[in-house]
Amino acid sequence: MPFNHCWGCGADNPAGLRLKSIWSADDPEVAIARFHPRTEHMAGPRHILNGGIIATILDCHGVCTSVADAYRREGREIGRGDTIWFATGSLDVTYRAPAPIDAAVELQARVIERADRKTVVDSTLVAADDVCARAVVTAVRVPPWWLRA
Template sequence: MNKKISIQDTYGERFQHCWGCGPKNEGGLHLQSYPGEDGETCVCQVTPDDQFTGGVPANLFGGMIAMIFDCHGTASAAWFAHKNKGLDLTPDTVIGRFITAHLEVDFLRPVPMNEPVTVTSRLEELTDRKAVIIMEMEAAGQPRAKAKMVAVDVKKDM
């Protein structure tokens, strides 16, 4: 049986320590993003724990919503750039890394705690240096937040 490879699992060693999505951050959330089966999207699923509640009980706080978009968006940017080069994810892949240059979030409805949340991204624009990513967060079949990100590739001397 083939295990799906998350985009974050293909980050180079120095990029695997992010609190939100780094596979090597022991205290982190270990968010994982995967290329969608349609080849045009990336998907991340997470179930927020009670500790991340916001000012309104039983709802996810806004900073955590933005952090999920941040980690998933940069992973998506890396995947779309990788795919654009005609490459696949394999166990040996070391994918190029992107970071957030701009993140704009619209909060539409409260995000419930302890329920699965799905974030889906799609590529709006890709150049040699940047990717523009559009994302939507949904839970219980309803849109909860949307975001637009400009992500830039990490230079080797960074």
């Protein structure tokens, strides 16, 4: 997505995490992303992924899933025509287990509610087949100029 400077998912932010969400080949209703933690992403214990990083990537994955879903509902490829973008309206994260920092984690997201200007997404962070965190992301559609402001 051009003009995305988000620290979590922005391809145009060289210092960011650059999380990239895609539709699953196994289930077209599920978006997935993989994140490879680095040592600077540690929590207090050096072997655990920081909770703020977890919240960020769950949030970004939910918002990006909302964007992709809106493009798909309009029958367009992402980035074609007028820009579609969403911003976080709310983020409710539940931490269930520590996420290790020494292996990739997978994010899975599914749209659970749609309206004209709002999408609600259920996102999970999975490490070694364990659900470590879950988030409900309410994403609100913003005008096309918002991303370029």
